[in-house]
Amino acid sequence: MSQTLEDIIARAEREHRLGKAEVAALLSCEGEPVQRLFDAADRVRRAFMGDDVHLRGIIEFSNYCERACHYCGLRRPNAGLPRYRLDVDEIVAIAGAAVPLGYRTVVLQSGEDAYYTQDLMATLIARLKGELGVAVTLSVGERSFEEYRCWKEAGADRYLLKHETADPRLYATLHPDMKYSDRRRCLDHLRELGYQVGSGCMIGLPGQTAVTLADDLLFLKELDVEMAGIGPFIPNPNTPLSKAECGAVEMTLKVIAIARLLMPQVHLPATTALGSIDCKGRQKALNAGANVVMPNITPNKYRRMYEIYPNKICLDDDPAHCRNCIGGIIQSLDRTVADGAGHSPKIPFSHLAG
Numbered sequence: 001m002s003q004t005l006e007d008i009i010a011r012a013e014r015e016h017r018l019g020k021a022e023v024a025a026l027l028s029c030e031g032e033p034v035q036r037l038f039d040a041a042d043r044v045r046r047a048f049m050g051d052d053v054h055l056r057g058i059i060e061f062s063n064y065c066e067r068a069c070h071y072c073g074l075r076r077p078n079a080g081l082p083r084y085r086l087d088v089d090e091i092v093a094i095a096g097a098a099v100p101l102g103y104r105t106v107v108l109q110s111g112e113d114a115y116y117t118q119d120l121m122a123t124l125i126a127r128l129k130g131e132l133g134v135a136v137t138l139s140v141g142e143r144s145f146e147e148y149r150c151w152k153e154a155g156a157d158r159y160l161l162k163h164e165t166a167d168p169r170l171y172a173t174l175h176p177d178m179k180y181s182d183r184r185r186c187l188d189h190l191r192e193l194g195y196q197v198g199s200g201c202m203i204g205l206p207g208q209t210a211v212t213l214a215d216d217l218l219f220l221k222e223l224d225v226e227m228a229g230i231g232p233f234i235p236n237p238n239t240p241l242s243k244a245e246c247g248a249v250e251m252t253l254k255v256i257a258i259a260r261l262l263m264p265q266v267h268l269p270a271t272t273a274l275g276s277i278d279c280k281g282r283q284k285a286l287n288a289g290a291n292v293v294m295p296n297i298t299p300n301k302y303r304r305m306y307e308i309y310p311n312k313i314c315l316d317d318d319p320a321h322c323r324n325c326i327g328g329i330i331q332s333l334d335r336t337v338a339d340g341a342g343h344s345p346k347i348p349f350s351h352l353a354g
């Protein structure tokens, strides 16, 4: 290739578009150009998103799951995991306690759990909006168009459904009971219904290559997501991928940085998974394009049971402690904690309050 890595980084910073071979070249770079990539992403983050870091309080409200994703500890065949479900009153109380800590968004996340019917979720969403006025992000997996529609009408603002990998063959090997085409259709439905859509992928899945990851990045750009969750794959001993290698910190940071260059206005979290494999992982991500952190606000007694992967951070820390810890991290990077809801700056969402 006649272009140097410097040329590619400079053009991505200027034009926010790259071809697949160029993205793959950046993903494969080593040594000095890696820091240049991170610095360029940091400049684009500052220019388009400012120094604010948005906090999203995540409530892991059920660890029941009907699926069998090969990487995830919540998978139904993992019979050794004690299961729990929170009821609507408890979830509203948890969210209510997070508001005085400064949270303006709650993320409701669970396994795919049909116990939470269309009506039960709608009741929960309406209460969170009506009683607390928080922005609500849902992350409860694949559901019907009708359910997504009902929850949007109940007030849900955003939906996080990671595509996990844009390689259909890899997707099929990792998801024995799911179809890539269903995933894509759900994302299309969410987009059509006017959600602020989050998607994303894991880094370091067995069989993944720089070309596959380039496809992931170009897929996120094509879908024009409002949020992209990019974190390392961490092997869980109680899953079929127990012997696989963990995703690499540097590759995860490169993917985040390229995501920022290609999608200047996207919300990019510094993920808990990255913080779990590197004690400075979230700081590194915030310096390489990220502008969101999603602290756990689930009560401590449940946290250990939401064991997607081992050695997750903050298992014994309560929500107030995590809020202080995150505030300190953000301040130490000369950044500020955002005080609004942190909706996407992209049209047509810019009319939203907060």
Ligand code: SAM
Binding pocket: 071, 072, 073, 074, 109, 110, 111, 112, 139, 140, 141, 142, 160, 161, 162, 164, 201, 202, 231, 232, 233, 234, 235, 236, 273, 308, 309
């Ligand atoms: N069930 C919903 C879904 O799958 O969209 C939401 C909950 S699921 C636990 C949330 C995310 O956890 C998934 O999108 C996946 O990327 C991530 N995840 C699962 N297992 C993981 C692992 N072993 N390492 C890193 N991330 C993992």
Ligand code: SF4
Binding pocket: 065, 066, 067, 068, 069, 072, 073, 074, 075, 076, 110, 111, 112, 141
């Ligand atoms: Fe269930 Fe989501 Fe885990 Fe898959 S990733 S097993 S759908 S909780």
Ligand code: FES
Binding pocket: 295, 313, 314, 317, 321, 322, 323, 325, 326
């Ligand atoms: Fe939980 Fe740091 S964010 S202790």
